[in-house]
Amino acid sequence: MDELIPIEKILEENIRVRELEKQGYIINIDKIDNYLKDFKNRITSLPNKNYWREKRVLITGISGFAGSHLAEQLLDLGCEVYGTIRRHAVPMHENIEHLRGKIILHEADITSAERILEIFEKIQPNAVFHLAAESFVPTSFREPVRVSHNNIVGTIKIFEAARRFDSELESIQVACSSEQYGLVDPHEVPVTEDLKKNPFRPRSIYGITKCATEQIAWLYHSAYGVPSIITRGFNHEGPRRGIQFLTSVVHRQIVENLKKLRNNIVIGNPNAIRDYTHVKDTVNAYILVSEKKKFGDPFNVCSGKGITTGNYAKIAKKVFNVTAEIFIDPKRMRPSEVPLLIGKNDKIVKETGWRPIRSIIDIIKEGVQYFQEHPEQLGIEAH
Numbered sequence: 001m002d003e004l005i006p007i008e009k010i011l012e013e014n015i016r017v018r019e020l021e022k023q024g025y026i027i028n029i030d031k032i033d034n035y036l037k038d039f040k041n042r043i044t045s046l047p048n049k050n051y052w053r054e055k056r057v058l059i060t061g062i063s064g065f066a067g068s069h070l071a072e073q074l075l076d077l078g079c080e081v082y083g084t085i086r087r088h089a090v091p092m093h094e095n096i097e098h099l100r101g102k103i104i105l106h107e108a109d110i111t112s113a114e115r116i117l118e119i120f121e122k123i124q125p126n127a128v129f130h131l132a133a134e135s136f137v138p139t140s141f142r143e144p145v146r147v148s149h150n151n152i153v154g155t156i157k158i159f160e161a162a163r164r165f166d167s168e169l170e171s172i173q174v175a176c177s178s179e180q181y182g183l184v185d186p187h188e189v190p191v192t193e194d195l196k197k198n199p200f201r202p203r204s205i206y207g208i209t210k211c212a213t214e215q216i217a218w219l220y221h222s223a224y225g226v227p228s229i230i231t232r233g234f235n236h237e238g239p240r241r242g243i244q245f246l247t248s249v250v251h252r253q254i255v256e257n258l259k260k261l262r263n264n265i266v267i268g269n270p271n272a273i274r275d276y277t278h279v280k281d282t283v284n285a286y287i288l289v290s291e292k293k294k295f296g297d298p299f300n301v302c303s304g305k306g307i308t309t310g311n312y313a314k315i316a317k318k319v320f321n322v323t324a325e326i327f328i329d330p331k332r333m334r335p336s337e338v339p340l341l342i343g344k345n346d347k348i349v350k351e352t353g354w355r356p357i358r359s360i361i362d363i364i365k366e367g368v369q370y371f372q373e374h375p376e377q378l379g380i381e382a383h
Contacts, residue, residue, distance in 0.1 A: 003329065004266060010270055024305070029315055044354055047288060048291060053077065057079045058083065062131075063083070068096050071103055075102055095240050110158060111150060117161050126169065133150065136206075136242065155213045162220070174216075178232055178343060180214065184198065190343055214298065221295055222296065231285065236281075237363045238362075239369065250364075251368045252371045253265045266326075272309045274341055278362055278366075299348040302343030303345070305342065319364050
């Protein structure tokens with residue numbers, strides 16, 4: 001407890017951030033009702049069931065957070081859903097256990113050309129969603145070589161397979177990331193897809209691998225005509241998010257406070273500003289951009305509004321009437337932090353009709369509910 005610092009001692013004031021809040025790009029937790037009004041009666045385009053029915057769809061990383069939610073939506077659309085999973089010591093993939101019997105799984109290391117080619121040849125997919133990646137940013141600081149090899153070489157192997165078995169392939173989506181933008185100047189916010197206005201300045205090996213992922217997708221489209229779909233997803237959150245990510249760290253600790261298992265909330269940097277979108281909205285965007293065949297062109301997938309990580313924890317406390325104090329653990333600080341990421345989603349809204357329809361309150365409520373329903377995941381410290 002001696003190492004923890006009260007959040008008030010770490011909070012920073014920033015004039016540009018106050019300007020962004022006045023312009024409506026940052027959620028004011030004291031005026032949360034104004035933010036929620038924007039979601040009232042909001043509608044979004046939905047995928048065309050006639051287009052997706054009986055399509056053979058391959059999801060790499062299907063057992064991951066986003067992959068499992070994507071699988072659910074594609075099953076609802078009537079797809080034949082296939083997925084790659086990594087070999088585990090035990091045959092358990094918690095995120096997709098409820099989908100057993102509905103999806104067809106293939107064990108694979110995505111960096112194995114032979115295995116990936118074998119899977120493509122067997123399935124002959126109509127659509128591919130490439131989500132398999134080591135996505136927790138701190139891991140890329142601890143294991144930069146492994147993360148680079150997995151994320152970059154794995155993507156090349158996937159696209160080589162797509163190039164060779166493209167007779168039935170209508171789209172291959174790559175889940176890129178807002179971490180590619182990296183060190184964004186406050187005057188460059190909100191971030192657009194235009195690299196002249198918002199150049200990539202990644203601040204992690206993970207961010208660098210996602211820049212490479214996007215370039216691989218673009219190259220294979222322009223050189224070979226592979227139907228590449230490029231999405232730059234900002235923070236997507238909700239139930240089943242890995243326990244090491246900030247939102248799940250907060251959600252889990254809210255449950256522990258409600259159960260009287262702890263009397264505080266501990267997070268890392270409280271001043272980082274992130275743009276959070278519900279994972280169900282995010283995967284809906286992946287499907288829509290693929291359906292609309294927007295090849296080779298990047299799309300931000302984001303809400304257009306940011307919030308500090310400290311205020312995220314404060315809202316979660318308020319939603320569940322938790323009175324615990326918030327503390328900062330210096331050990332959870334990254335060696336190279338991305339301070340500010342808020343995206344502009346005008347392009348995807350205009351070209352597909354997609355809009356996020358779930359609010360940050362929905363993310364918090366559903367995230368907390370998940371840990372209430374999975375008490376076995378409580379009491380595990382995440383860094």
